[in-house]
Amino acid sequence: VVYHTGILSQQPSLSLLSVWMSGDLGVQGFYVVSGFLVTMSYDRSRTLWSYAAKRARRIAPAYLAVVLGAAVLLVFLSTLQWSDYFRHRMWASYVFWNLLLANFASPDLPGVFLDNYKQAVNGSLWTIKIEVGFYCMVPLMAWLGHRLGRWRIWWVMLALSLAWRIGFELAGNMTGTGFWSKLAIQMPGQLSFFILGAMAYERTRVGLPGPSLPIAVAAAIAYGFSDGLLHELMAPFAVAGMIYWAAISCPKLPDFLPQGDISYGIYLYHWPILQVFIALGWFSAAPVFAAIALFVTVVVVAAASWIMIERPFLMHRKSHAVIRG
Numbered sequence: 225v226v227y228h229t230g231i232l233s234q235q236p237s238l239s240l241l242s243v244w245m246s247g248d249l250g251v252q253g254f255y256v257v258s259g260f261l262v263t264m265s266y267d268r269s270r271t272l273w274s275y276a277a278k279r280a281r282r283i284a285p286a287y288l289a290v291v292l293g294a295a296v297l298l299v300f301l302s303t304l305q306w307s308d309y310f311r312h313r314m315w316a317s318y319v320f321w322n323l324l325l326a327n328f329a330s331p332d333l334p335g336v337f338l339d340n341y342k343q344a345v346n347g348s349l350w351t352i353k354i355e356v357g358f359y360c361m362v363p364l365m366a367w368l369g370h371r372l373g374r375w376r377i378w379w380v381m382l383a384l385s386l387a388w389r390i391g392f393e394l395a396g397n398m399t400g401t402g403f404w405s406k407l408a409i410q411m412p413g414q415l416s417f418f419i420l421g422a423m424a425y426e427r428t429r430v431g432l433p434g435p436s437l438p439i440a441v442a443a444a445i446a447y448g449f450s451d452g453l454l455h456e457l458m459a460p461f462a463v464a465g466m467i468y469w470a471a472i473s474c475p476k477l478p479d480f481l482p483q484g485d486i487s488y489g490i491y492l493y494h495w496p497i498l499q500v501f502i503a504l505g506w507f508s509a510a511p512v513f514a515a516i517a518l519f520v521t522v523v524v525v526a527a528a529s530w531i532m533i534e535r536p537f538l539m540h541r542k543s544h545a546v547i548r549g
Contacts (some may be wrong), residue, residue: 227247228494231247232502233515258358259358259419262418282534286534287492289533298345302333318345322346346496365377386416389414392404408456417464424467434472435468486526494518498518
């Protein structure tokens with residue numbers, strides 16, 4: 225949220241937000257955490273169907289809410305009349321492709337955010353298709369691991385992921401074509417972060433300790449000071465080292481919201497809310513106050529999403545589990 229605020233607001237007084245924060249590190253850390261938690265979810269599921277149902281209930285309700293909510297509510301900021309807005313091919317395209325998790329195919333709505341730095345309604349959603357791809361990979365990795373050894377499969381897939389990412393980055397550098405660099409960060413190229421999270425889960429599951437503080441510090445230094453293809457090679461291990469230490473070895477902080485998890489809601493809703501604030505001119509009028517108001521609004525909306533949308537579906541799952549038991 226902080227990084228995107230610095231980038232999208234285009235306000236000089238907020239530019240340091242995008243300098244001192246790393247969008248790449250945030251996404252990569254998310255994939256490490258996802259590898260840990262999703263692998264744990266699969267291990268604790270009795271059947272493939274129960275695993276798939278848990279994943280769908282966790283991500284689908286709020287995702288549908290943000291896609292359809294934006295498609296309907298942003299008519300108030302469109303330069304088009306209501307009738308023209310909802311009949312526009314771009315509106316139908318946005319709903320269709322975003323519901324298929326292909327945000328890249330149609331990121332804009334008709335007449336919306338035309339004067340913003342970026343017109344995309346929710347640029348964060350590009351990672352959803354990768355995350356769902358990981359969900360689909362976990363049963364396959366488990367099946368292969370059962371036959372060939374879990375750790376062996378993980379190391380082979382980790383090597384292939386690094387080869388994909390570095391290979392396409394190298395192709396992009398050599399040809400000057402941005403397409404190859406975009407391809408490098410798609411699902412196979414991000415799988416290395418996910419797998420290292422899965423490895424961290426397995427170590428934790430069997431009672432092995434997490435990394436020490438010196439390892440986490442070394443990982444942070446490696447991540448911050450490496451560059452180019454060397455950085456691409458080291459990044460998964462460095463990010464995993466930092467996240468693994470923070471989650472397992474670091475002294476625990478008190479829960480920010482003990483009764484729920486608003487992290488997914490923050491991820492889903494912050495971009496469109498930020499775009500609305502920019503379109504209304506609030507960042508141009510008072511950048512710092514607009515940023516503070518944005519952070520508060522995002523937390524409130526994410527908490528409301530947890531209470532009214534996400535938690536009811538998760539509670540529905542638990543109630544069915546109790547009935548079956």
